Amino acid sequence: MDKPSIAIEVVYALAERQKLLRLSVPVGTTVREAALRSGMQQFFPELDLNQAPLGIFGKAVSKPEERVLEEGERVEIYRPLIADPKEVRKQRAAKAKSKADDGEAS
Template sequence: MAELLRVEVVYALPDRQQLVTLTLAAGSTAADAIARSGLLQAFPEIDLARSAIGIFSKIVKPETVLRDHDRVEIYRPLQADPKDVRRQRVEEGRSTRSK
């Protein structure tokens, strides 16, 4: 009998998240889990060509082989560069203090 893996696939939006638990055959990849999860159909805005994926917050390639109890995460593209946002906050803080 083939070994089975229990994994989760998750996609989060600002106001909600969707988590799907799957049972897959040993040797399945992150891409296999995402395809089987149904999340690509439920959220047509997901573009895996532009979105990174990870396992427990570590970026991985779609062909990464999964282990039992892995959580595959589909990340949304950043809306703003965090460095630019930080710089803008610093500038706003400076202008507020100089008044």
Template sequence: MVDPVTEKFTVQVCYATSLREYLQELTVEQGCTIEQAIRQSGVLDAIPGIDLALHPVGLYGKKKPLETVLRARDRIEIYRPLVADPKESRRKRAEKKAQPG
């Protein structure tokens, strides 16, 4: 909910690895972008190695550009790079299944 007096609202920033989860709720001002909120959250200091030029980001599972303006209660997600290309993995599984024996 947006506070009508201060025009501020809360959002969450999250990032997870197989070993660690980072979830930070913070208050931002109207017009705040995904990138600004990520920088304000402290996640870049808490988890070294996150590079916003390489790591895709999004809201609720949908990729978005860093310039996306936030709304109240948005959950910003920082995604890890894929280890394997899903299309390539499916192709290899299909080839293996099709082989006799």
């Protein structure tokens, strides 16, 4: 007898394109297993699904190898960060302060 299954989605996006796949997976499938089963690498060959950070509905999953999926959940495959967000904010604040200081000097 077949193992019961659930319907889920797996998504990945780059700035210029994205892909959403709907899958039926066996009950008990983990977040990582779903990402690996999705076949997303055929659309994005550079993607390393064994290491990629994963989440569900915008919330990162710290242990995707352990978190079991439920019916209707959406697994999100996250891209690696290009820059540290804290550092980018610091640079933006410094630039804004510099512009403000230049405006006062005029």
